[in-house]
Amino acid sequence: MPPLLQLEDVHARYGPTTALRGISLTVGEGESVAVLGANGAGKTTTLRAISGTVKRSGRIEFAGQSLGRRGPESVSRLGIAHVPEGRGTFGELTVRENLRLGAYTQRGAAFKADYVRVLNLFPWMADREGQQAGTLSGGEQQMLALGRALMQRPRLLLLDEPSLGLAPSIVGEIFRRVKVLNAEEGLSVLIVEQNAVVALDTAARAYVLEVGRVVVTGSSEELRRNESVRRSYLGY
Amino acid sequence: MEPGGPLMANFLQQVVSGLATGGIYGSLALALVLIYRATRVINFAQGEMGMFATFIALWLIESGWPYWGAFFATLAIAFVGGVVVERVVIRPVERAPAVTVVIITIGLLIGLNGAAFWIWGGETRAFPSAFSTRAIHVGGVAFSIQDLGVIGVSLAAVGLLYVFFRFTKLGLGLRAAALNPEASRLVGVRVGWMLALGWGFASVLGALSGMMVAPLVFLDPNMMRAVLLYALAAAILGGLDSPIGAVVGGLVLGVGLNLISTYVDFIGDQLKLPVAFAVILAVLLVKPTGLFGRTTVRRV
Ligand SMILES: Nc1ncnc2c1ncn2[C@@H]1O[C@H](COP(=O)(O)OP(=O)(O)O)[C@@H](O)[C@H]1O
Ligand SMILES: [Mg+2]
Numbered sequence A: 001m002p003p004l005l006q007l008e009d010v011h012a013r014y015g016p017t018t019a020l021r022g023i024s025l026t027v028g029e030g031e032s033v034a035v036l037g038a039n040g041a042g043k044t045t046t047l048r049a050i051s052g053t054v055k056r057s058g059r060i061e062f063a064g065q066s067l068g069r070r071g072p073e074s075v076s077r078l079g080i081a082h083v084p085e086g087r088g089t090f091g092e093l094t095v096r097e098n099l100r101l102g103a104y105t106q107r108g109a110a111f112k113a114d115y116v117r118v119l120n121l122f123p124w125m126a127d128r129e130g131q132q133a134g135t136l137s138g139g140e141q142q143m144l145a146l147g148r149a150l151m152q153r154p155r156l157l158l159l160d161e162p163s164l165g166l167a168p169s170i171v172g173e174i175f176r177r178v179k180v181l182n183a184e185e186g187l188s189v190l191i192v193e194q195n196a197v198v199a200l201d202t203a204a205r206a207y208v209l210e211v212g213r214v215v216v217t218g219s220s221e222e223l224r225r226n227e228s229v230r231r232s233y234l235g236y
Numbered sequence B: 001m002e003p004g005g006p007l008m009a010n011f012l013q014q015v016v017s018g019l020a021t022g023g024i025y026g027s028l029a030l031a032l033v034l035i036y037r038a039t040r041v042i043n044f045a046q047g048e049m050g051m052f053a054t055f056i057a058l059w060l061i062e063s064g065w066p067y068w069g070a071f072f073a074t075l076a077i078a079f080v081g082g083v084v085v086e087r088v089v090i091r092p093v094e095r096a097p098a099v100t101v102v103i104i105t106i107g108l109l110i111g112l113n114g115a116a117f118w119i120w121g122g123e124t125r126a127f128p129s130a131f132s133t134r135a136i137h138v139g140g141v142a143f144s145i146q147d148l149g150v151i152g153v154s155l156a157a158v159g160l161l162y163v164f165f166r167f168t169k170l171g172l173g174l175r176a177a178a179l180n181p182e183a184s185r186l187v188g189v190r191v192g193w194m195l196a197l198g199w200g201f202a203s204v205l206g207a208l209s210g211m212m213v214a215p216l217v218f219l220d221p222n223m224m225r226a227v228l229l230y231a232l233a234a235a236i237l238g239g240l241d242s243p244i245g246a247v248v249g250g251l252v253l254g255v256g257l258n259l260i261s262t263y264v265d266f267i268g269d270q271l272k273l274p275v276a277f278a279v280i281l282a283v284l285l286v287k288p289t290g291l292f293g294r295t296t297v298r299r300v
Helices: A043-051 A072-077 A095-102 A108-121 A138-151 A168-185 A196-202 A220-225 A227-234 B005-039 B046-062 B067-093 B098-120 B145-167 B169-179 B181-186 B191-217 B224-238 B243-263 B272-286
Strands: A005-014 A017-027 A032-037 A056-062 A080-083 A156-160 A188-193 A205-210 A213-219 B135-138 B141-144
Touching: A005 A043, A017 A032, A017 A043, A017 A056, A017 A188, A017 A213, A032 A043, A032 A168, A032 A196, A032 A227, A043 A056, A043 A072, A043 A080, A043 A156, A043 A188, A072 A080, A072 B181, A080 A138, A095 A108, A095 A138, A095 B169, A108 A138, A138 A156, A138 A168, A156 A168, A168 A188, A168 A196, A188 A196, A196 A205, A196 A220, A196 A227, A205 A220, A213 A220, A220 A227, B005 B046, B005 B141, B005 B145, B005 B169, B005 B191, B005 B224, B005 B243, B046 B067, B046 B098, B046 B191, B046 B224, B067 B098, B067 B191, B135 B145, B141 B145, B145 B169, B145 B191, B145 B243, B169 B181, B169 B191, B181 B191, B191 B224, B224 B243, B224 B272, B243 B272
Parallel strands: A032 A188, A032 A205, A080 A156, A156 A188
Antiparallel strands: A005 A017, A005 A056, A205 A213, B135 B141
């Protein structure tokens, strides 16, 4: 069986700046995969190429469908939820409205059931349904973004640096949630991270990017043992 | 009657009549704000779009349609017209700098104005009102039914729009698309269509203000020039990105201008427009975000 998501020789650029120089990667059904790399390596652009928020060339297939010509409105309808860099919070809308937007392409009945499910995952949201999302703390906004993504009923979750700007304890909490969703509900996950330690703890496999190319790939175990990965990204 | 009664009565009449014109300014101001929120551009053709729609309404009425039939048909035509204008004229310059889009809307203003002259001629025409010009008397105060009707129609339109934006999924999509287009696309909101729908609703509000103001000032292709400037003043007063601000700004401006021209001898009707300009200038200098606007305009 082919993998759920497959990228082959994907290129992308912003005007004159080339960001991806031929990326190939796969995410299997139910798998959890990390993309590591320094600032500017092309991690964000890889996710954007998948969700269609940047112009790209090469082959991108998801569940047997080609994504290459689809925009984000269409990619999201196929079951890919992308939590972008900066979380994509609608700061002026309420917590409930943010979650409602996650279910934008779902039927009304699905919204009610999924909403209850997300409130069970994050009970604090129930008391703060009417609060403007922009007034939440960074960690809360990241959880809200995760909740919004779950409302999309995704088969594949794309997370862009969920740890950014958060205290270590909150980072741990968020990654634990992701790990549970992956392990218990079979949600496939592709996580982009600069924090390689937590990412390798959560994902089963990883790719390391440098200037728009995959330079190392393997299981999380293998990467932890890899000398250069350890020195550059794990810091020991 | 108590002493000072006639003065009080006159004051109340002027307030109500100010609320009526204020409702008209507020409707058009709300149209400007809807588009500004989504595109950060002021649609200078908003008034002319309303004028054009009002001519269509008059044409329907003169062809024998009942007033309210023509009224609602015109709103529907205005909606479709607004959507089409966005898709055909604005869409191609969507990614262009704001200045380009503003110039396009000014071109649209001139084009619609010229088209109206060409089709209907430049002479002023009487436009029927849905409401009687008689007055009803409440405790010694005479309120014009026309004024009360205009207030009612404006409030109903604003109220319906509020319910739509606040409580429907499509309304939420429209708000989200204006606040954060990229994140909206990621959850499946078709942002391009949301912009077009926004133009449709703005166009409906413009048509509404045109049909409400036409019985007061007569219909001609330049009818909406002054109204647009008042609406702009109202929108800036309320805060260009605040829908509530637009409505409140319109009402405040309508009542304020009416009271000033009644009680301040040297201002009168001719100086209302300069006063509106003074309001724009003062707000931009003292509090550029207006009464209800946000200081932090976040665009991710
Ligand atoms: N919006 C943009 N416009 C121009 N260049 C960009 C833009 N976004 C990213 N880049 C460039 O593309 C390259 C890859 O960036 P990105 O994918 O954001 O890296 P990462 O997420 O790994 O930090 C970098 O050289 C960056 O400067
Ligand atoms: Mg990044």
